[in-house]
Amino acid sequence: MTRGEFNDLLAFAAVARERSFTRAAAVLGISPSALSHAMKSLEERLDVRLLARTTRSVSPTEAGERLLRSLNPAMAEIREGLDALAEWRGEPAGALRITTFAYAAELVLAPRLPAFLLSHPQVRVEVNVDDGLTDIVAAGFHAGIRLGDTVEKDMVAVRLGPPLRSAIVGTPDYFERRPAPHAPEDLSAHDCIGYRLSKSGGLLPWEFEKDGKQVIIRPRCVFVANDGRLAAAAVRAGVGLGYLMEQDVSADIAAGRLIQVLADWCQPFAGFHLYHPGRRQSPPALKALIAALRA
Known part of the structure; x- marks a missing residue:
């Protein structure tokens, strides 16, 4: 060639x-x-x-997709071989391609990635934000950041933070109009705020668990958005109940601006994890990024 x-x-x-x-x-x-x-x-x-x-x-085209599937593994090996030379240069270098979803990009990458780039000038990072579960090997990514329970079993997963927990919340004004639900099934009588997944187009289901019983609810939504901040704004305005992350509304709950319900049905789940293929040695740049994100 x-x-x-x-x-x-x-x-x-x-x-x-x-x-x-x-x-x-x-x-x-x-x-x-x-x-x-x-x-x-x-x-x-x-x-x-x-x-x-x-x-x-x-x-x-179909032929192009077939060629791309053949090229990606070979190109990944070449990139990793070049990146591994950083061990002889004394500092991480090379390009990293990361895929994640918007919430993780905001909470995990935005606070820490700029400092990492400033302290590692030889490393170049590209981040692709996507709600879908991307095949990182087929798409040519070095790593992904997702919730722990969505990571495939054949990947090496590194925990980046503590477990997360969802919260069903509404304003005091809302609960003056509607009685508080005591079980997930009671949500059928409530106005709810939904989140639409950009990749699949479906609505994010509301998942509950108590005493070993799991319940998945797809509530009646009076407002749906594919932006979490817009959905949260509607909840805080009293439009309806929201299925939000507890850490995002803890200050509102403590101040009385929001009231949490069904807390005993909302169990902790695996938080953010960085994952990458385990069959090859991780490039030094990826090792350095993992260390920075876990710090």
Whole structure:
């Protein structure tokens, strides 16, 4: 394989991952027109169409997806080999690609990642925020950050914080209009605030457990949002009951601005975990990031 062919395959992987010539070109440091020309040349040499193009988007064809699945593991090994050279340089270096969801990005990464980047100038980090459960190996990510009970069993999981707990809350004004529920089934008589998952499009179910009994409720929602802060604002305004994280509303509960109900049905669950494939040695940059996030 020539150097040009190798570069074209790297460029194809970037386009397939970014779903955009403009974004991929920015990552690669070349012009969109040069990247488009390289992809056309690659398709002509291979005599197969790899990318489906429209005026608004670009995505891999079935043949392109198959090629990408072959390229990602090889590219991951090359990246890890280059990253491992940091052991001889005396400091972590290289690129890290991390996938997570919005709540973890806000609570785990936002407070600590900037300081990590400042103290490790040779490390480059890309974060993809996505509500879906991404296959990090197939998508070419070094690691992901999710709730512990959603991490696949074949991954190495590192706990980043304490267990979490949900809370059903409403304002005092709301409970002047409606009696407090005593069991999850009572929520059918209440106005509720729902959260819509961006990836699947479904509503986040409300999960309860008490004395070994598990109950999943999909309440009647008078307001639904795919942004947690907007949903919480509706709860604090008295629109309805919310299924929120206890740590986010503890100050409101203590001050009497919100009243918590069904507390005995809301059990702790596994908190944030960083996970990565266990079959290969972790690159030094990832080890340094884990240490920073756990500090």
